[in-house]
Amino acid sequence: MIQIFSTARQLFARRELDWRAASCAVYLVDDTYAPDLEVATYYPIGYTDTVLAQLTLTNQSVSDQGWCAADPMVFASTKLARPCGQAIVAKLDDNLALLHMEFPPISPQPDADNISLLFSQRGPGWFRL
Secondary structure, three states: OEEEOHHHHHHHHOOOOOOOOOOEEEEEEEOOOOOOOOOOOEOOOOOHHHEEEEEEOOOOEEOOOOEEEOOOEEEEEEEEOOOEEEEEEEEOOOOEEEEEEEEEEEOOEEEEEEEEEOOOOOOOOOEEO
């Protein structure tokens, strides 16, 4: 499931945030992070101990139908110290939290392995504006 943080939703609605132009990172986070989508604004500020891996998003796009997406997220040669069942997408320049993504838990990975996240929600993208 993908949810938009309220602050990001407001910026998208006011045309102050362009998904295609935003430089973003996705953070794999452990289950100790409990997002408050209505209040939380920045990530990972104050939550660096929850970050298990980080990846810069590439090829962010928007379809004519308003679906937003990016290239599949592949965390190459990643070790997970703790279980992971969520990810956060945030802007790189100011750490503005944009998206919270939940998925079936991934077990700890003591050996380096590739972890891939692919999302599609009722359409050709991650979320719809």
